[in-house]
Amino acid sequence: TPVFVTGASGFIARHIVLQLLQKGHVVRGSVRSEAKAAHVRTTMEKELGDPLDEDRLSFALLDLKDDAGWADALAGTGVLIHTASPFPMTMPKDEDDLIRPAVDGTLRALEAAQSAGVNRVVMTSSVVAVVYQNPMPDHALMTEANWSDPESPACHAYAKSKTLAERAAWKYVKVHPEIELTVINPGFVMGPPLDDDFGTSMDFVKRVLGGKDPVVPRLKLDIVDVRDIARMHVAALSKPETVGERLIGVSDQMWLRQFADCLRGAYPDRRIARREAPDWVFRALGIFDKAIAGIVPALGKDVGSSGSKARAMLGMDFIPAEQAVQ
């Protein structure tokens, strides 16, 4: 059955589309412009070494913020993989700029699936919908049972948008139980971009590589490789036992200092910060916080998320974090 992938131009979605095509699935992707559609097609053709006609890969122009096109887009497909969601490096002044497209776009996608008779849905949420407790603990390894609290001071606009969008999806399938939903909650996604269109994950790497920051904050990251996250989305499709489940996609945790060390190994000629600064430096100066939203409440917190359930249920053998970062 043809698979519909929203946000097919995204860093993660391009890997999902590639793996689906490699498995022989017919793919229909949503994009925001014809230019992006052409770009994704060229990227896939290059990866597969094979021209792709409309019978194998087609596109629909859809925006999360706009009803236009959604009603017909999923007709004839059998599965929805919903990845599209705004993921900016810096937070907007108005948090609704993220929350509305994330939540309303998720509902548009689910309603479109429902009206097209598409009952199987895999959605990309995030560990940011898992980890932001109120108050934030100093040490914790979170599991799928944990939910971020949008009221927590740690829960920045992007985390709110992902938490509320995932909640909206679970609420929707409660009312429409014919829809079988699996949610994937990736950590910070690293690994090879499929082309030069990098996305926010890679912007973060570029920032650390840029050598502008003299020190790094004490920030713990949940690391995972983009190829594993794509594998999780695809694997869930053939595992009915994942219906109704959240699955965290995390290989391992790394402090940002270790992350910088890893990058230094891969790019020895770059000036990458070696030293970790005390948390007060970042609290007081707000360095990084202006560039990377809302890290202050997470400073120094030894908090991560566990990929154990995905290891058990999907048989994931995650690429080691060090390898994902390089």
Ligand code: NDP
């Ligand atoms: P990208 O920014 O590369 O992908 C985001 C995708 O969403 C793009 O295809 C983008 O389209 C699309 N999109 C954004 N806003 C809209 C809109 N208003 N209408 C239609 N499409 C829109 O990031 P990622 O690939 O990293 O993110 C994909 C998903 O994974 C997101 O749901 C993100 O929240 C989630 N995620 C990412 C993590 C990471 O570390 N990268 C970690 C955890 C979750 P366009 O190309 O036109 O901009």
